[in-house]
Amino acid sequence: MQPLDIDDGFDVHAHRDGLKLLKQGADSWHLSNPDDEYACPACGRAFDRLFVSAEPTVTFNSAPNGPICLARTDGELLVLTHESR
Structure with missing residues (x-):
């Protein structure tokens, strides 16, 4: 699992292989991390x-x-949610 890189801002296109687009608005994206490809930049999980x-x-x-x-x-x-496991 690699960390979600946000050092130079977040580029949704740079992460399109591991994230699934659920919904896109004019200035927002809602994505899922179905295969746990990326780790949260805040907590590392x-x-x-x-x-x-x-x-x-x-x-x-x-x-x-x-x-x-x-x-x-x-x-x-960026708002990242984690299921209770």
């Missing part, structure tokens, strides 16, 4: 879902069943 947003505000209608990690680049906020 495999993550289940990744939400990337360049929008100034975001509202979530539900919470995951496990921990949530946040990571920030210069232009985006």
